[in-house]
Amino acid sequence: GWDRVAAIGNVFASPPPDPIRECAKAAHGGAGVLFTYGNYAGDVMNFDMAAELAAMDDIEVRTVLTTDDVASAPRDQRQKRRGVAGNFFVFKAAGAACDRMLSFDECERIARKANDHTFTMGVALSPCSLPQTRRPNFEIGADEMEIGMGIHGEPGIARGKLGTADEITDEMLDKILAEMAPSRGDKVAVLVNSLGSTPLMELYIMNRRVKQRLDDIGVSIHATWVGNYCTSLEMAGASVTLFHLDGELQTMLDHPCDCAMFRAG
Template sequence: MKKMINNPDNIVDEMLNGMVAAHPDYVKRVDGCDVLVRANGSQGKVVLISGGGSGHEPAHGGYVGKGMLDGAVAGAMFTSPTPDQVYEAIKAADGGKGVLLVIKNYTGDVMNFEMAADMAADEGIEVEKVVVNDDVAVENSTWTTGRRGIAGTIFVHKCAGACAEKGGSLAEVKAVAEKVIANVRSMGMAIAPCTVPAAGKPSFELADDEVEIGMGIHGEPGTHREKIRSVAETTDTLLEKILAEGIYNAGDEVAVMVNGLGATPLQELYLANLRVSEVLAEKNIKVAKTLVGNYMTSIDMAGYSITLLKLDAELKELVNAPADTPAFVQV
């Protein structure tokens, strides 16, 4: 294993300090916690808090800023943050208008965020929560009951964050988040595993001519393994499963995300996006917005995921609204 690190036990702590050093106008760290909040606070608006295990950067700290998140909680590598850490994030970010927790559907995350919400409620803080489950690959997996939450979570941050930024109530912000969750679907693939630094070895093994279709962002098993094919053929496989959901139909508008998992060249992501655009055009589904890049990674996994979000007038406005965060800037 070759990694540019110091001590594997200190990666999250040093990473967060490095983020603050790089982006002091955006984020500050809560003392004694693996939590980032907006540098200038979030008074007078509904606040959004998300997070999970580290290793998915720029998620989630990279999305703390205007138009997206107000706080992000970083657990240990691929490990849910503790209820106490989430609770500290809620207290630090609370602007007096209520808090929405955006949780990816992993058993530990759901349990710990819910416990933190109860702790905050005991302190008189109004907290609501939503659970993102956009991965169509498998119904249940290693760490979940039900579908996993993956890159579609970024669209929840974007749309709900925009609603909060323009003064939406907690009920309105939650309703937007739930609308995104109902209309967003994703699926991914890997050509090479990631390596968790503390483990020192790949999280799974693939032969040189094999890929894993539908794997999770922690290396959880997908639907099957197959011989490597062209990016167009592989993209067709992922899109077929997504479109089989029956959400996206001729005449619809969608936002598209082609998300790299950490070690996939941008060049290859654009090849995948080309095929996505071709397939959707053939089906008369209009692409209103496209994002290509590393938005929710899996340390150094090689592979990519595809996300589609069906848009109505409200979501189209919100997905195109301004945002200014370390990892996502839109004017």
């Protein structure tokens, strides 16, 4: 019910093509292999090279890039957006489709649909330090926050004075809901994610505000996850992801899953 194999790179770096190729060989069951990963230039280059290598092993590879970060490009340029914590829902839906033995075409379609229905916005309150340099990867004041910053320290869309948890959550949700455009009676799944050092207590305060806002517009919450799911070393900050559900995507989300970092159903 989740991705079968993960290719691991160095910190904030794409895995090289050869390990990705080995992952494709390990995951291949005869029907093809679906690559799912965040939309970053280094990853795209290396995974595309790995797909060419896999073709030499007679493995058909297709790729679905996650592009859920609404801050990283305008709506009409979604293909340029980064993949961030929304990976969680796209990987879950894709893994469920594969686990249900759907056709390769259907697995790819569902993964793309899940990505199109996933919306994330993050806020950073402090930088992280790369192990090899031990230096912060950006600078921000103690009383500042950056809305829309990427998980590797990519620039956000606005920097301002630090607000309350409700104010920060509202600012993120305003942008997500404007993009998602839900109707009364719609259903979502929610992920409130720590970027590394933000504690659960603060995440649950944010989650409370997410529920209040969704209740106000008549959108029901099917499921919620709060915790460390897509982190950036010791960065202080958080992200909110909404997964806009329909019957098919809800079925994929509810499909049983049992892996090292996640268990459901």
